[in-house]
Amino acid sequence: MAYPPAARSSPPRQPSVKVILASADVQRVVDRIAHQILEKTQGAANTVLLGIPTRGTPLARRLADRISTFEDVVVPVGVLDITLYRDDLRRHATRAVGPTELPSGGIDGKRVILVDDVLFSGRTVRAALDALNDVGRPASVQLAVLVDRGHRELPIRADYVGKNIPTSLAESVKVTLAETDGVDEVKLYGGANS
């Protein structure tokens, strides 16, 4: 935790935890993004949802599920593993490679919507764009995220944002989902004066 040196003299504060989205909120947000996708893509024809592991994968499945509930269209869902395209591979111990599963129809000529949980520096999305480039040639690429916490380091923006959370760099945002963690929640940890 990067406290400024002056703060070290006083006893360290308990790191604060704030629930930004509770379970029901997460579901509402997913519903809204599904509606927005339908609206912006005029019915989600010729569209593919690709989740970025770990939590983008269940989010993409949920969005497809909601879209089919609202409008009775089936949007193919896939998984795009970006491990081998990361720009920080060499700064960490070797990362395990996960599966990339493209829908049977492929992605060539489709509108691909990348789905991730948190948009932060933008580096994950950059890696995903590179990975996408190697597996096919989509007609266009859009980005849907559950949370945008700011602090971009690359010129990347999301087309669909569940919730904008203004944060400081000392804070961290943690998304948990029922499929991967047992409960739907978005929490904000730490921070100087919260």
Add this chain to the structure above:
Amino acid sequence: MIKHLLSGGDLDADTATEILDTAAEMATVAGREIKKLPALRGRTVVNLFYEDSTRTRISFEAAAKRLSADVINFSAKGSSVTKGESLKDTALTLQAMGADAVVVRHPASGAPHRLANWVDGSVVNAGDGTHEHPTQALLDAYTMRARLGRLAGLSVAVVGDVLHSRVARSNVLLLSTLGAKVTLVGPPTLIPVDIAGALAPGTDVSYDLDSVLPNVDVVMMLRVQRERMNDSYFPSAREYARRYGLDGPRMRRLPEHAIVMHPGPMNRGMEITPEVADSPRSTIVEQVTNGVSVRMAVLYLLLGGNNR
């Protein structure tokens, strides 16, 4: 993750399984239009080959290139080795050129182990003398798992010149780690005394191929090296082929699901007949394909992260 891959015994079950799982992901790249991943961009892999090899060298080269590494091929022929340069001096030269990994094949058993002490980068043993060939064992394990769905509990017969076979040694070590049971089969002159106990307890030895065949899931034929045929290990090539060669009638004695493997290059008519080599049970071509994926996985896991 380990730094070098020198022996099939270097890997514990978790690491070996991680390599096989990673290889399964790497295999999907081979089916794509763009068979390239950026994971090892800017890394240099040197193929240091003191012995002739076609498939292993090309396989490593393809693997490194698919991961975007720079590949330098070094073969002893036409190099300073013919002028008398020692392995150590060659290693230091490669080191000075900034090799991140050295893939080495050498006629002397243990050469890669020595090399590992001299260079900073990772060393991958691509076959040393009559000792080990761990990536071959990994691709064999990968092929078995892909065909039969599992490794634990499999019964594997390794047939032929076990004495001189680095493939056999690495396979015994790796397969027993992964829970398969290996039976070494061959003429008594070509199976070292107590090799089973020395390598991996639980390994069996048999001198009678016909009695082993009905009970195995995998039969792996080893190449009989031509130079051995004149060394009095067995009376004649023909007698060897009769007793230890895999032909059509013998193949039909295998269980329905059993597969036939061979690390290549084959001596058709000696240890394996064309009927067997070209049958649907044979995985010989798959083994070559899988070799690239497995070597990609090994290079990625050794070089991909900051494991120094």
